[in-house]
Every structure is written in structure tokens, then in C-alpha cells.
């Protein structure tokens with residue numbers, strides 16, 4: 632199990648100290664929760680997977696208006712914090728094949744943990760939009776409803792369904808991901824402004 636240079640609390644405080652839009656922290660916490668649940672499902676290190684989820688967009692404050700540096704600037708920030716190359720590479724992998732990031736455009740995700748991260752972080756947007764539609768409520772959300780929203784490409788249209796489908800490369804089905812993610816977010820609903 633790799634040693635982490637920061638505690639989870641330090642990481643949260645570090646993120647809070649950055650220039651944020653209100654939805655940003657929700658997205659980090661949601662991605663963390665889903666990654667931890669995926670790690671548990673796979674028998675992997677949930678602290679490590681959780682930290683990747685929490686910090687995957689660590690450079691967002693400085694790259695949201697200049698997307699070509701997204702995931703590039705992250706390497707610098709995480710390196711300064713003492714994260715190792717492997718951790719940084721996995722964070723960067725969520726920008727692989729992204730048309731607007733020239734340095735990563737030609738790279739492909741190959742590892743289970745990489746597919747898990749991109750699927751998890753992309754799915755958060757659809758689940759959150761669905762919860763908002765249901766009056767900020769996730770406690771009664773079901774897989775079937777999410778499945779419908781997923782199939783309706785006009786709903787949360789910016790969330791790329793193909794990226795969520797990468798979960799299938801880990802051996803999980805989409806529905807398994809939906810169920811595990813809804814349950815993971817139900818557990819942190821109070822922290823992300825839902826009920």
C-alpha cells in the first residue's frame with residue numbers, strides 16, 4: 632500500500648483553500664466516495680483510490696478557463712505536495728484522449744484504476760443533476776431511474792456517456808456502477824447538499 636504524503640483532512644483543507652465554485656467541492660467528494668466504493672468492490676486500497684478521486688481535479692481552479700493545461704498543472708501541484716509519479720500519472724489519465732488537452736490527446740487509458748476514475752468522475756455529474764431534478768433528493772434514487780437518465784443523451788448532456796461506459800473495461804457492468812455509486816453518494820448526502 633503506497634504511503635500518502637497528505638492525510639485526507641489535509642487534502643480537503645487544501646482543496647477548500649483554492650478558488651472554488653460551490654459545485655466543485657461536491658464533485659471532489661462525490662468522486663472520492665465512488666472511488667472508495669469501487670476499491671472495496673475490487674478488493675483494492677480504498678484510501679488510495681479515495682485520495683485519487685478527491686484530488687483528481689486539483690488544478691481545476693487554475694485551468695477551468697484554459698482547459699489545455701488541465702491535468703498538466705496537476706502534476707506540478709501534486710509533485711510539490713509529495714505525491715509520487717504513479718499517483719500523478721493516474722490523475723493525469725482522466726485527461727487522456729481529451730481533444731482540448733494537446734499533451735494528453737494521444738494517450739489511452741489502459742489500467743483498471745484509470746477506467747474507474749474517468750467513469751466515476753463523469754458519472755457524478757449525471758447523478759447530481761438527477762438528484763437536483765428530484766428536489767435535491769438522493770435518498771429515494773433508484774438504479775432504474777438513473778438508467779433512464781443515462782440513456783437520455785439530452786439530460787446532463789455535457790456528461791460524456793462513453794467515458795462512463797469505460798467502467799465495463801474493469802469487469803463491472805454499467806448497472807453495477809450505478810448501484811454502487813448511488814449507494815456511495817447516499818452515504819455522504821449531507822456533505823454534498825442533498826437529502
Ligand SMILES: [Fe+2]
Nearest residue numbers: 658687688752
Ligand atoms: Fe473531475
